[in-house]
Amino acid sequence: MKRTVTMALVTSATVAAAVLGAAPSASAALTTYCIGTGGAVTVPNDLYVPPGESCALTGTIITGNVAVAAGANLVVDGGRVDGQVDVASDGYLDARNSTVRGDVVVAAGGYGVYLKESDSGAITVKPKGSSTIDTFLFADGATVTGAINANAGVVSLDKGTTVTGSLNTTGTYYTDLRDSFVDGSLSVLNSATGSVVCGSAVAGRATFAGNVGGVQVGPNGPLDSCASGGYFGTNVSITNTTGGVTLDDNIINGSLTVQRNTPAAQVAANNRIRGGVVGDSAAAAAAAGKRQAAADRDGAAQERATQRHEVAVDEAEAAGQARL
Secondary structure (H helix, E strand, O other), rough: HHHHHHHHHHHHHHHHHHHOOOOOOOOOOOOOOOOOEOOOOOOOOEEOOOOEEEEEOOOOOOOEOEEEEOOOOOEEEEEOOOEEEOOOOOOEEEEEEEEEEOEEEEOOOEEEEEOOOOOOEEEOOOOOOOOOOOOOEEEOOOOOOOOOOEEOEEEEOOOOOOEOOOOEEEOOEEEEEEEOOOOOOEEEEEOOEEEEOOOOOOOOOEEOOOOOOOEOOOOOOOOOOOOOOOOEEEEEEEEEEOEEEEOOOOEEEEOOEEOOOOOOOOEOOOEEEOOOOOEEEEOOOOOOOOOOOHHHOOOHHHHHHHHHHHHHHHHHHOEOOOOO
């Protein structure tokens, strides 16, 4: 009897909902779809930005994971994500004054990630593969708890960014570290236009190998007009690099290995290298007039980030309030 009554109540509720045209809530399936804008509310489950859509959140707390689908945009300002953020091909994550407690994973051909004065977990940028999109990872004044492993695109850490783990890149367009701190090791392999490290500190071993566009560690090099050198807690190795290697005004609390570089590395006399130099090096030459491309090194990628941010916010506002 009880079972019959219960089934009747369930059936009646279902019919009533159908007659009244009631739509299921946005979180009925434990995933909230976000199209449009959202404010200071708590999303008690996962959040999903559908393909090609934009979601702009201000002060929003998401207690689950976040998925940014292909061609979608997620902009978070003053918010928090308790889980992981997955960014699909041509997807974009823009987090400002926000916290992502989980990891950030960018799929092959992801458009990019921009972190401004935000915290995140470990970051992974997967290889580009057959995609025609060049990914970027910009971090300005950010804190990354864990490692950064990037295998494509542009990687630029600046303005006091801290990485509590290692920073490892392979096959990026370039990897630059300015005024930032890496509490683990640094590895830059096979970058198409090389690497710049200025005004930064690396606690662990630093390895640069197979970079085509050169490696500049400290100021007075051909790639950037930065003002100061850096500190390296242990050994530094720069090998198999074409396009020029320059080291100026650095403290290396270990040895410096410079081998098989074309041309030979230029090591300035003002470097303090506790463990000595191993390999072939030459006296540093004047770098005046060699910085023609320095101002444009981040220019194109920064412009892409700015344009995508503006488009995402405009599209989200046009879509109206999201059903959070």
